[in-house]
Amino acid sequence: MAGEEALVARAREVIRANDRGAYTVPTGGLYPFQWNWDSCLTALGLAHLDEERAWTEVVTLFAHQWEDGMVPHIVFHEPSDGYFPGPEVWGTGRPTPTSGITQPPVAGFVVRKLFDRAEDRELATARARELLPKVDAWHEWFYRHRDRAGEGLVAVLHPWESGRDNSVDWDEAFERVPTAGVAPYTRRDTQHADPAHRPTHAQYDRYLWLLQRFRDLGWDNARLHDASPFRVVDPGFNAILIRSCADLASVADALGASDVAARNRARAARALAALEGLWSEAHGQYLCRDRTTGALVDSASVGGLLPAFAAVPRERAARIARTIERWARHAAYLVPSHDPTDPRFEPQRYWRGPVWLVVNYLIADGLRGAGEEDAAARIVDSSLDLLARSGFAEYYDPLTAEACGGRSFTWTAAMAIELLAARRGVGRPPL
Ligand code: DGY
Secondary structure, three states: OHHHHHHHHHHHHHHHHOEOOOOEOOEOOOEOOEEHHHHHHHHHHHHHHOHHHHHHHHHHHHOOOOOOOOOOOEEOOOOOOOOOOOHHHHOOOOOOOEOOOOOOOOHHHHHHHHHHHOOOHHHHHHHHHHHHHHHHHHHHHHHHHOOOOOOOOOOEOOHHHHOOOOOHHHHHHHOOOOOOOOOOOOOOHHHHOOHHHOOOHHHHHHHHHHHHHHHHOOOOHHHHHHHOOOOEEOHHHHHHHHHHHHHHHHHHHHOOOHHHHHHHHHHHHHHHHHHHHHEEOOOOEEOOEEOOOOOEOOOOEHHHOHHHHOOOOHHHHHHHHHHHHHHHOOOOOOOEOEOOOOOOOOOOOOOOOOEOHHHHHHHHHHHHHOOOHHHHHHHHHHHHHHHHHHOOOOEEOOOOOOEEOOOOOHHHHHHHHHHHHHHHOOOOOOO
């Protein structure tokens, strides 16, 4: 269809403008470096345009993996003073500067998608072989350092790790994060995007306090978990890790790496069983658990719908689909990042209400896998509607479709290509 071809052509332009050769930036200005899950999810869209370039995106990210296995959330390839906090604030001492925290581990899922769909089998086999031990080491790192008591689920130690920076999920735990001693700073994000769409200053103070605390501990991951006043088990984050473990196992099988396959399958099975402890019958979804207090967090966010992306029991996926239907009665566009009937819902403020297309993609993929085809199709239609109305925004107001945050966003453009390909059911976008 002409409209779809035009959308793909525009998506290509956005990706091209944000391409720095061996990696992409999420968008010029607001985010001028390589971000972890942005890059991996962008590779899905890139693969439809240029398979080799898609693999390179992931390979570049993993070239900056730490010796302990962590894959950092930002790689500061080139200097740029447009972003705060920059490398000098993180002070991680890496040869190419990186941040010192991580991000949702979508790499295992992405490697499987690239591998299974690849036309260039030789290239795919070579790249998957190269990435397999690295992704496996990252998964190992999570269960070693972020699940210190062996519960089967990992904690995030900083809201930036969750990817859902200012979600209502973190409000209570954030009360315990002090702000005294935070060095004076100037935010740069609010110079690029509407401050009403961004986290508050009070939240930024706490983001910075945690960063300083971890820096003071020398970014020693053996110490950070127990020393952090912020330790939250996010069902969405864990679901992504579970799915990546399962998908990495599948790639490992295909490559004859049976030890990697067995390890990752065992991780996924153990974590899936533990995830059931986060289910809330009252909310019809999963909830976060605050690891400091041990209590479930009474906050119905999209993080609790994302487990549909992992192989949760079918009845759970069906119930999540019904919850999304309920939310849809209060929001014109799916999927809001927070329950639109909750008084804490804010339709334009980052992760407190807006729709994010990458999250839509992950939920729709999971629901489809669980046989919830109608719910998945509705999410995909809503996503394409938002793209057609408001372009490649960072995120969208679920009540009005208004574009929010940054513009010309790489992963949003990648999702446009990927979603159109999936909808055509032929694995190919209308190029
Ligand atoms: C930001 O700066 O807003 C990022 O989400 C942190 O990675």
